[in-house]
Amino acid sequence: xxxxxxxxxxxxxxxxxxxxxxxxxxxxxxxxxxxxxxxxxxxxxxxxxxxxxxxxxxxxxxxxxxxxxxxxxxxxxxxxxxxxxxxxxxxxxxxxxxxxxxxxxxxxxxxxxxxxxxxxxxxxxxxxxxxxxxxxxxxxxxxxxxxxxxxxxxxxxxxxxxxxxxxxxxxxxxxxxxxxxxxxxxxxxxxxxxxxxxxxxxxxxxxxxxxxxxxxxxxxxxxxxxxxxxxxxxxxxxxxxxxxxxxxxxxxxxxxxxxxxxxxxxxxxxxxx
Amino acid sequence: xxxxxxxxxxxxxxxxxxxxxxxxxxxxxxxxxxxxxxxxxxxxxxxxxxxxxxxxxxxxxxxxxxxxxxxxxxxxxxxxxxxxxxxxxxxxxxxxxxxxxxxxxxxxxxxxxxxxxxxxxxx
Amino acid sequence: xxxxxxxxxxxxxxxxxxxxxxxxxxxxxxxxxxxxxxxxxxxxxxxxxxxxxxxxxxxxxxxxxxxxxxxxxxxxxxxxxxxxxxxxxxxxxxxxxxxxxxxxxxxxxxxxxxxxxxxxxxxxxxxxxxxxx
Numbered sequence: 001x002x003x004x005x006x007x008x009x010x011x012x013x014x015x016x017x018x019x020x021x022x023x024x025x026x027x028x029x030x031x032x033x034x035x036x037x038x039x040x041x042x043x044x045x046x047x048x049x050x051x052x053x054x055x056x057x058x059x060x061x062x063x064x065x066x067x068x069x070x071x072x073x074x075x076x077x078x079x080x081x082x083x084x085x086x087x088x089x090x091x092x093x094x095x096x097x098x099x100x101x102x103x104x105x106x107x108x109x110x111x112x113x114x115x116x117x118x119x120x121x122x123x124x125x126x127x128x129x130x131x132x133x134x135x136x137x138x139x140x141x142x143x144x145x146x147x148x149x150x151x152x153x154x155x156x157x158x159x160x161x162x163x164x165x166x167x168x169x170x171x172x173x174x175x176x177x178x179x180x181x182x183x184x185x186x187x188x189x190x191x192x193x194x195x196x197x198x199x200x201x202x203x204x205x206x207x208x209x210x211x212x213x214x215x216x217x218x219x220x221x222x223x224x225x226x227x228x229x230x231x232x233x234x235x236x237x238x239x240x241x242x243x244x245x246x247x248x249x250x251x252x253x254x255x256x257x258x259x260x261x262x263x264x265x266x267x268x269x270x271x272x273x
Numbered sequence: 274x275x276x277x278x279x280x281x282x283x284x285x286x287x288x289x290x291x292x293x294x295x296x297x298x299x300x301x302x303x304x305x306x307x308x309x310x311x312x313x314x315x316x317x318x319x320x321x322x323x324x325x326x327x328x329x330x331x332x333x334x335x336x337x338x339x340x341x342x343x344x345x346x347x348x349x350x351x352x353x354x355x356x357x358x359x360x361x362x363x364x365x366x367x368x369x370x371x372x373x374x375x376x377x378x379x380x381x382x383x384x385x386x387x388x389x390x391x392x393x394x395x396x
Numbered sequence: 397x398x399x400x401x402x403x404x405x406x407x408x409x410x411x412x413x414x415x416x417x418x419x420x421x422x423x424x425x426x427x428x429x430x431x432x433x434x435x436x437x438x439x440x441x442x443x444x445x446x447x448x449x450x451x452x453x454x455x456x457x458x459x460x461x462x463x464x465x466x467x468x469x470x471x472x473x474x475x476x477x478x479x480x481x482x483x484x485x486x487x488x489x490x491x492x493x494x495x496x497x498x499x500x501x502x503x504x505x506x507x508x509x510x511x512x513x514x515x516x517x518x519x520x521x522x523x524x525x526x527x528x529x
Contacts, residue, residue: 293411293414293415294411295407295408295410295411296407296410296443297407326418326431326432326435327414327418327432327435327436327439328436329436329439329440329443330440330498330501331439331443356432357428357429358428358429358431358432358433359432361429361432362429362432362433362436362505365433365501365504365505366436366440366498366501366502366504366505367500367501367504368501
């Protein structure tokens, strides 16, 4: 009997116990919901067990066989989603590593108590197997974390939505507080979109912009001028009475700009023209 | 120094600037357009700058001067294809290109000019 | 200290300098808008050299460490110098109509702008920087 087959036997004999012990350890150590963990852990054990039950052939060495098997590939795939989920949901690297390390501990305890005649070779192979899984799951975890960080950076860079509402009109609803950096992104985004879609009008809706200081006003003015230079007309909508007051007080000359208090009126204007 | 091809389409001239121009080339381009406009008695000129990824203050002056001179000749010069980055740079520098109208594309510029021209004759 | 120096002797050199500036900006992944601003600023300053000093040089240096990249350009000439730098940097002295040095305009296009000028020597250092997130 190969070491893996011996492991397979231990697992199938003690399946229930392994799951229960593991879940208990995890939920206490990681302080998470049992229901969430149960599904994942059961799946992992299933995959691990299948790896041990890979029927030996004469073609490859036993170890090579297990690590190259379809079952191992499946295990890796499950580990990847397992790690990704943890990365996405704020589990720390330590917590994530602890899953498999706890698992190891439980199996060792089990072997010690109930299967003390297990060959040293088997124990060593099991140890190497789990260690390898710990390493790759850690890699999957960090890969996921990097991906999340990058996508957040991407979102930060591309968070001004632009909607095409007709063949020649784009709509850009501005939201939140606009600082200098964001303003720059808005201008660039608007100009690129206007040229890309060959839009004659871009309606910039200011309804969701709470504050209006000199910087915002000047940036809006810059946007309008640059848009004009490119061949697009900017229409402002959703300027609150407060904002209108600020613009006039600041002396920002929006004289040549069409402004409308509601989005509907702005759209109507663009259709008419 | 005829490096910019100038085509005639009906009563308009179309010039597309494809490469970076030195100061001398820009000035030569300017005079050539004025000459051709006069010789061919065209009513409008479209200068396409979609390939220019830098328009500095000098080039901006060449273009706006050109528009003013063309106007004196009784015709109209317009720009098409100003790149977004170029537009925001000019605005950042404080330049406005006020004396020349700009269009998103050659098509829209051409449409505009022919529409305008069908309503009036050259002085 | 500088990686590359381009002589400024004729108007064709203006194009060479700004193309080099753009090339570096592209190499270090600056956005199209940043590339254009940098190239345009270089164009303005290089042209000034020819107009007021007949010849000069533009040198480039790139510093890239951790996740930050900085491209520095130093424009030097041995012309008469700018007698009143403060005035030259004031808005209203911009190159909009082709008059003046266009310095305030160029200054707005870059992240840092340092100028030293005395009769016989003018040095303008400009830079753009970015942080990779």
